[in-house]
Amino acid sequence: MYKVQKIYKSYGELKVLNNIYLEFPKEKTTCILGPSGCGKTTLLNILAGLIPKDSGEIFGFEGDKSYIFQEDRLIPWKTVKENLEFVLKGKMDKNRAQEIIDNYLGLVNLEEYKYYYPKDLSGGMRQRINILRAFIYPSKLIIMDEPFKSLDINNKKILMDFFVDLREKDNKTCIMVTHDIEEAISLGHRIVILSEKPSKVKRILDLENYKDRFKLKEEINRELKNGMIVIPLNINT
Amino acid sequence: MKKFILRDRDLSLYSKILIVCLWIALSRIIDNEIILPTVTSTINGLGKIISNPEFLNILGYSILRSLFGFIISLSIAIVMGVLSRFSKFIYNLMVPVVKFLSSTPTIAIIILALIWLSNEIVPLFVGFIMVFPILYETVLKSILNIDNKILEMARVYNVNKIDVLKEIYLPSIFIGLSNILSSAMGINLKMVIAGEVLSQPKYAIGTNLQIQKIYLNTPGVFAWIIIILAIGKFFEYIMKGLVLCIRSKRYISPMEN
Structure with a gap:
């Protein structure tokens, strides 16, 4: 707890x-x-x-804890893959990090955007990477x-x-x-x-x-x- | 956009042709080789300088001095810029130094350098005092402009400080420097040659400029100016090529390539 x-x-x-x-x-x-x-x-x-x-x-x-920010907070000069690698550095060896990134990108159908830079992605797509970064990071x-x-x-x-x-x-x-x-x-x-x-x-x-749910909403x-x-x-x- | 760039190039070419025409006309009107040499005598002077067996030595030493001095200035600017960002003490220590270097007349510092330093070091020092404040302030500004939110992200995800330096600080410094690198290098070259004129090292463009001046060989002075302009242009292309090469590898998306 x-x-x-x-x-x-x-x-x-x-x-x-x-x-x-x-x-x-x-x-x-x-x-x-x-x-x-x-x-x-x-x-x-x-x-x-x-x-x-x-x-x-x-x-x-x-x-360790992950944080999903209001803004994507991706590093503009790094590709999607490099942005994800950035938070995994020192947490695991390179091959393992690579494996996890590929696995997660595949899981959410984002592999084709692996080498894209943040400026080439839509706001929603960047936010997805922000969320993915939090899940990829080895935290509970x-x-x-x-x-x-x-x-x-x-x-x-x-x-x-x-x-x-x-x-x-x-x-x-x-x-x-x-x-x-x-x-x-x-x-x-x-x-x-x-x-x-x-x-x-x-x-x-x-x-x-x-x-x-309706009553719950009313109550809140x-x-x-x-x-x-x-x-x-x-x-x- | 492309048309606009081409139009600019055309204008620049017209301007160059106009300057040469003006030079030809004025040299004919004045008709005095000491005051304003003709294009022909300048080309002859250039031929003589290039055919001198020591020409490559002179050229090589001046280029090396300029490059070496610039690399030293750049390295110190990056180190001090980064340290100033993290240490209030170093930042405040650098304020009067930068102010002194930027506002004291360069010639006064050169005179002191001539007293204190050997004639081989003076040109490097002169280049340094001129470009270091520009480079240092650019580095510091680039670091201060780094998005705090990205740094906060790195902190939350416990990213190693060395990786933050390598992956966030250095690229940001590079982006800032890339806008001024070629002009700073041009200023450095000019100042190194000015330093050579005063300190007279054995192999140096500045020393040879001074010799031409002593013998009132104005075509020789003009010829050396052309050589300096060519070196400046060469440096500019090298720097622009380097910046473009690194940028295309690091900052341009595959979509644009």
Whole structure:
């Protein structure tokens, strides 16, 4: 289990995260929803080790982890293959890396783009490589910051299916920040709703307990709109 | 686009023809070989210089000095640029050095170099003080312009620092430098020859220019200028070829090839 306890974070006088307790079940996808600017990305960046927390404890995030960014963050002067090789360097020998890259590219029908440069790929295709990079990387955990945000509806659907295919193959633990309730319901096993700044965990929903997706969506909507009420959580730490 | 490039070339050719015509006309009007030699006497002077048994030595030494000096300047600029990016101390240490080299009159530094250094080293030093600030600032700017998001990606994926340097920093530096490399090399050549004029090494274009000046052999000076222009053009082609070759291998997609 990946776990965070009593996480606090402020930027100067501005309190962003206020006593965050969370557990992320292994091999499941946890989606974090919350109002704009409530500190979802800050929380992800703390989990990824990109920014320091003010206080609190983090368990299980020490090892290698993958990150799917909002933007593709591909190196422009490297081909698709070289971009993928770049993150595998030093993690395994060259032949093994080659084998994995070929295997994954074949699996998702992207072999023909192996020697393409990012500028020759569409936005959706580049984002697919961004997702593929996260799955190819030998980690058990994938952190995702609104990976489908900048895509049109068609590409979003294609990429969400693409993500689900890869997730089913690898059984990785995924933590995803999103604004989109539909996206969270489609991809998540658990949904965490954060409150307005300074953010607290407002509600945790395990999706297996909800058979009626429409009601679930209504409930999440209600929680997100109802910014003033904070439902206390009992988490055994 | 192609038409536009061709039109440019045509204009450049017309301009060159115009300069030669102007030279011929002026030399006829002035009719004094010391003030403005004719094209014929310049060609004769060129013949004499080329037929000199030491010509290749002179040419070779000057080219080597220029190339060697440029490689030193480039290497130091890259090392100091990278160090300045990572060390505030080195960055601040370099600020007055670069300012001093860029704003102090070059001739004042040359005079000091003549006092301090041997005559073989002075031309290299003169080239260095002129091109180092340009190269250093380009390297630093290229590094500072690297997309932080890509560096962050490398950090998240725990990419080795040496690989980040090799695969992100160096290509970015190369992209920045490729725009100024041939002009910096041209400036370096000119400054090395100026240094040779003052320090008088045994085999040097600058030394020979000075000799022609002492004997008031203006056609000889003009002939050497033509040789220097040819070397400059040669360097320019080499650099452009090198940049194109590396770019085509590294940065142009298979679709475009």
